[in-house]
Amino acid sequence: MPVPPKAKFRPQPMKGSKCAIKLMEKNGKSLTADASNVLELGASHDVLIVGAGLIGSAIAWLLSKSGCSVVLMDAGTFGGEASSSGAGMLAPGGEYREPSPAAQFAIESLAMYPAFVRQLEKESGVSIDYRNCGAIELAYDSEHWHALQARGVVQRNFGIPVHSLCPSSLNAVAPGLNSEGLFGALYYAKDACVAPADLLRSLRSLCDRGGVKILENSPVESIDAEHDRVTVRIAKQQITGRNLVLSAGSWSSLIPLSRSGAPTSIPTSVPVKGHLVGYQLPPGSLRPILRHGHHYVVQRRNGFTVAGSSEETCGFNRSVNLERIHEIRAEVSSFYTPLSTKEPTREWVGFRPGIEHQGPVISRVPGTKVWLAYGHYRNGILLTPATAHLVSDEILGYPKQIAGDWLRPDGYGRSREQRVGMS
Numbered sequence: 001m002p003v004p005p006k007a008k009f010r011p012q013p014m015k016g017s018k019c020a021i022k023l024m025e026k027n028g029k030s031l032t033a034d035a036s037n038v039l040e041l042g043a044s045h046d047v048l049i050v051g052a053g054l055i056g057s058a059i060a061w062l063l064s065k066s067g068c069s070v071v072l073m074d075a076g077t078f079g080g081e082a083s084s085s086g087a088g089m090l091a092p093g094g095e096y097r098e099p100s101p102a103a104q105f106a107i108e109s110l111a112m113y114p115a116f117v118r119q120l121e122k123e124s125g126v127s128i129d130y131r132n133c134g135a136i137e138l139a140y141d142s143e144h145w146h147a148l149q150a151r152g153v154v155q156r157n158f159g160i161p162v163h164s165l166c167p168s169s170l171n172a173v174a175p176g177l178n179s180e181g182l183f184g185a186l187y188y189a190k191d192a193c194v195a196p197a198d199l200l201r202s203l204r205s206l207c208d209r210g211g212v213k214i215l216e217n218s219p220v221e222s223i224d225a226e227h228d229r230v231t232v233r234i235a236k237q238q239i240t241g242r243n244l245v246l247s248a249g250s251w252s253s254l255i256p257l258s259r260s261g262a263p264t265s266i267p268t269s270v271p272v273k274g275h276l277v278g279y280q281l282p283p284g285s286l287r288p289i290l291r292h293g294h295h296y297v298v299q300r301r302n303g304f305t306v307a308g309s310s311e312e313t314c315g316f317n318r319s320v321n322l323e324r325i326h327e328i329r330a331e332v333s334s335f336y337t338p339l340s341t342k343e344p345t346r347e348w349v350g351f352r353p354g355i356e357h358q359g360p361v362i363s364r365v366p367g368t369k370v371w372l373a374y375g376h377y378r379n380g381i382l383l384t385p386a387t388a389h390l391v392s393d394e395i396l397g398y399p400k401q402i403a404g405d406w407l408r409p410d411g412y413g414r415s416r417e418q419r420v421g422m423s
């Protein structure tokens with residue numbers, strides 16, 4: 001990370017912030033806060049962060065590195081929702097079909113990944129399964145192939161490197177790929193993959209070491225912003241901070257937000273459920289990501305192979321639907337034959353944080369020190385480095401390291417017409 005220039009806002013360590021004072025309710029009962037991460041009752045903190053997924057925890061890490069006192073709150077466990085469910089593709093090539101600010105933001109975030117991972121590994125000592133594996137997009141009929149080629153031309157022009165691969169060369173690149181009837185394929189050389197669980201382990205360790213107070217099983221019930229402070233309510237307890245980041249993924253807009261007591265609306269977050277299927281294959285048996293239509297296969301370094309996915313708007317229904325699993329298995333087996341004879345070792349669901357229009361929302365609530373960082377939908381893992389740097393730099397008053405004016409301090413991001421590309 002470049003050395004930050006002189007900050008406009010130099011956070012002062014809070015008095016008592018190193019103390020372990022038990023967080024108590026008024027009647028004396030302790031809250032659900034982790035005993036090693038307790039808060040000083042009534043103290044004000046530099047930044048409160050609501051939601052400890054990849055987005056919230058990466059912001060917490062960067063802010064704590066700059067000396068801020070940070071409280072990171074989660075309704076469940078650290079990284080326990082979308083962030084630990086995701087497939088881990090870092091693949092603008094499969095997502096952005098038109099030039100747009102969102103596409104540029106994703107391309108920039110992908111470019112930040114190698115340094116982001118290096119820094120996390122170096123500082124935490126946690127090894128992260130991150131690989132510049134490339135991705136192959138397959139077409140089994142001429143219509144699809146023509147559409148893919150046209151898409152490739154557009155993508156090359158706005159900065160996504162892609163070229164055509166001859167079907168006969170594919171078996172050497174991806175043994176096991178079904179080449180029968182294959183019409184053509186695009187190769188996205190810069191697409192990469194990461195194991196989200198490794199990122200979360202590393203961030204957890206760095207947040208702990210950086211003195212971030214992590215409150216798990218602590219659902220924030222409401223947020224009230226005044227001009228110079230923000231107060232959250234958790235189980236009859238109030239915690240006050242100078243700034244707040246709302247990064248509660250699919251749940252973000254469900255948390256009542258007010259400005260000096262007056263209810264304030266923010267873009268509606270929408271859970272988009274996805275099913276995933278995991279298989280254990282020999283390590284190294286599949287290098288690139290394989291994609292065909294809405295289905296994909298991506299392998300971790302240890303051979304664990306993730307196949308996805310479905311997109312369902314059905315609220316927060318956590319049940320695994322065997323019909324969806326069956327569909328995914330049939331689809332991925334049709335283009336990656338090793339899966340046709342394998343039984344899955346794991347099936348799971350997660351909630352992509354969608355919003356009512358295309359996202360993400362990375363913005364400041366006007367007239368407050370509340371920052372919104374949610375709605376990353378299918379690309380939150382990819383967009384973590386860029387989002388974390390953008391939001392933390394903005395809070396600290398550092399100049400932006402991200403090109404373009406993605407974060408607008410006076411509104412909720414871009415209009416629908418400006419947000420294009422995410423399929």
Ligand SMILES: Cc1cc2nc3c(=O)[nH]c(=O)nc-3n(C[C@H](O)[C@H](O)[C@H](O)COP(=O)(O)OP(=O)(O)OC[C@H]3O[C@@H](n4cnc5c(N)ncnc54)[C@H](O)[C@@H]3O)c2cc1C
Binds near residue numbers: 073087090373375376
């Ligand atoms: C099936 C599937 C596949 C995916 N594949 C990819 C992929 O290949 N590549 C990619 O880039 N992205 C992928 N994603 C998307 C990615 O996982 C998400 O965009 C990203 O994890 C969002 O991170 P987040 O921190 O915003 O949200 P989350 O990880 O959902 O974190 C939000 C946190 O807020 C907490 N919270 C909720 N309510 C409250 C409250 N009231 N108080 C306090 N805390 C609260 C939750 O408990 C949760 O831990 C996938 C997602 C799914 C579901």
